[in-house]
Amino acid sequence: MRVLAEEEEDMLPSTPGKVKIERAGAMTRQLHRCFASTGTMFLWALFLVAMTATYLSFHSFVDTSSRYFAASWGGLHWERQIRASASPRRPPGSAEGAGLSVLVTGAAGFVGTHCSLALRKRGDGVVGIDNFNKYYDPSLKKARRALLASHGVFVVEGDINDGRLLTKLFDVVPFTHVLHLAAQAGVRYAMENPASYVHSNIAGLVSLLEACKEADPQPAVVWASSSSVYGLNDAVPFSEAHRTDRPASLYAATKKAGEEITHTYNHIYGLSVTGLRFFTVYGPWGRPDMAYFSFTRNILQGKPITVYRGRDHVDLARDFTYIDDIVRGCLASLDTAGRSTGTGGRKRGPAPYRIFNLGNTAPVTVPTLVSILERYLRVNAKKNVVEMPGNGDVPFTHANISLAREQLGYKPTTSLEMGLKKFVRWYLSYYGYNRGTQAFNNL
Numbered sequence: 361m362r363v364l365a366e367e368e369e370d371m372l373p374s375t376p377g378k379v380k381i382e383r384a385g386a387m388t389r390q391l392h393r394c395f396a397s398t399g400t401m402f403l404w405a406l407f408l409v410a411m412t413a414t415y416l417s418f419h420s421f422v423d424t425s426s427r428y429f430a431a432s433w434g435g436l437h438w439e440r441q442i443r444a445s446a447s448p449r450r451p452p453g454s455a456e457g458a459g460l461s462v463l464v465t466g467a468a469g470f471v472g473t474h475c476s477l478a479l480r481k482r483g484d485g486v487v488g489i490d491n492f493n494k495y496y497d498p499s500l501k502k503a504r505r506a507l508l509a510s511h512g513v514f515v516v517e518g519d520i521n522d523g524r525l526l527t528k529l530f531d532v533v534p535f536t537h538v539l540h541l542a543a544q545a546g547v548r549y550a551m552e553n554p555a556s557y558v559h560s561n562i563a564g565l566v567s568l569l570e571a572c573k574e575a576d577p578q579p580a581v582v583w584a585s586s587s588s589v590y591g592l593n594d595a596v597p598f599s600e601a602h603r604t605d606r607p608a609s610l611y612a613a614t615k616k617a618g619e620e621i622t623h624t625y626n627h628i629y630g631l632s633v634t635g636l637r638f639f640t641v642y643g644p645w646g647r648p649d650m651a652y653f654s655f656t657r658n659i660l661q662g663k664p665i666t667v668y669r670g671r672d673h674v675d676l677a678r679d680f681t682y683i684d685d686i687v688r689g690c691l692a693s694l695d696t697a698g699r700s701t702g703t704g705g706r707k708r709g710p711a712p713y714r715i716f717n718l719g720n721t722a723p724v725t726v727p728t729l730v731s732i733l734e735r736y737l738r739v740n741a742k743k744n745v746v747e748m749p750g751n752g753d754v755p756f757t758h759a760n761i762s763l764a765r766e767q768l769g770y771k772p773t774t775s776l777e778m779g780l781k782k783f784v785r786w787y788l789s790y791y792g793y794n795r796g797t798q799a800f801n802n803l
């Protein structure tokens with residue numbers, strides 16, 4: 361009020377003689393006001409500059425973090441590739457019903473490649489994501505990606521910890537299912553690089569589940585746990601009802617944690633979850649870090665192989681499961697997964713939570729595995745038999761698959777003899793062993 365009164369006084373000079381002086385005073389005041397408003401403008405300008413700088417630095421931070429994840433994604437062309445790859449191609453009214461649209465994580469991995477191909481072949485839409493890490497030869501992962509591309513499956517190079525990328529993928533495609541196979545696999549490597557297990561199997565899993573829970577519609581999630589969760593359990597065959605709270609390796613502990621974490625997202629957000637405990641999967645396009653693969657390589661190169669033996673000279677045994685049987689179990693899990701019930705992060709009702717063993721139910725000892733390989737390769741292995749070190753391996757695995765048989769119609773059909781024959785044939789061909797060699801002709 362007082363300011364207003366002063367302004368009115370300035371506008372009405374008391375006597376005419378005072379006008380010049382008053383004008384001069386008024387001009388000074390105008391100038392003051394002008395300076396005052398310039399000061400305000402200056403402050404505003406400063407504020408705007410600060411805001412712009414903050415905005416730009418935020419964007420450069422986001423770009424840098426995207427670069428950290430080595431992602432090269434985005435743009436109209438990229439989105440078109442994603443949509444084309446994700447579109448089911450089952451003929452309308454086909455016996456199997458409408459096609460699924462599946463996001464496969466770890467698609468350039470061993471199991472991921474086989475599952476993506478099988479889904480594509482029956483007419484489902486598939487988009488893969490893989491970070492092509494160097495845990496084992498990335499050129500094998502790239503060759504798998506090329507194989508997938510030749511069947512119309514697009515694999516995004518990116519990390520499941522990149523939340524922006526996952527959100528973008530769900531914005532572009534309303535995936536009906538996620539088949540989550542990306543993980544840091546391997547038991548012994550955990551002693552060398554424990555952080556990689558936390559990165560992919562814990563942080564990556566949570567990042568993926570966050571994206572799934574926010575998606576609208578929410579997808580049903582089928583993911584790979586592991587037989588390693590049975591840890592020190594010695595009741596055989598391993599049943600889903602047995603104890604899994606005594607893991608013997610960090611790998612196993614992260615898979616067990618994954619089962620608890622997925623349960624939480626099922627409980628709070630209504631995500632449909634199916635966890636699959638795979639038992640030692642092997643076959644063509646397999647993982648070079650696994651024994652059957654590295655034994656084959658060493659035997660062919662005339663190098664010695666290390667065969668571990670349990671306490672009291674007991675041979676180690678594994679429930680080796682052929683990749684085609686695992687693929688059938690994965691697809692049956694996708695087909696029977698009930699719907700997620702939430703939308704946009706809100707649960708609308710209870711959703712299914714399932715766990716199944718996927719094994720072969722026919723454990724074979726490691727020396728038997730070696731002798732089958734020797735026969736197919738026609739080379740005698742140079743064996744170093746040593747006692748198993750305490751590095752996380754367990755002496756045997758053996759799956760009870762009644763539950764999977766009953767609910768998924770899962771029925772493994774491939775013996776180790778038959779499966780290894782197919783693996784060796786692929787190995788010799790992939791690594792360029794001459795078709796004229798004795799080993800090749802033997803198959």
Ligand SMILES: NC(=O)c1ccc[n+]([C@@H]2O[C@H](COP(=O)([O-])OP(=O)(O)OC[C@H]3O[C@@H](n4cnc5c(N)ncnc54)[C@H](O)[C@@H]3O)[C@@H](O)[C@H]2O)c1
Nearest residue numbers: 466469470471490491493519520542543560584638640641
């Ligand atoms: N092969 C087996 O015997 C076996 C047994 C039990 C469980 N599993 C589980 O099955 C799944 C598939 O195994 P696999 O044998 O195909 O292994 P794999 O290593 O061949 O495949 C995993 C893929 O995931 C990718 N990946 C890892 N971390 C990632 C991340 N943070 N972001 C994006 N991609 C990432 C890797 O590059 C790799 O291509 C894994 O979860 C594994 O733990 C496998």
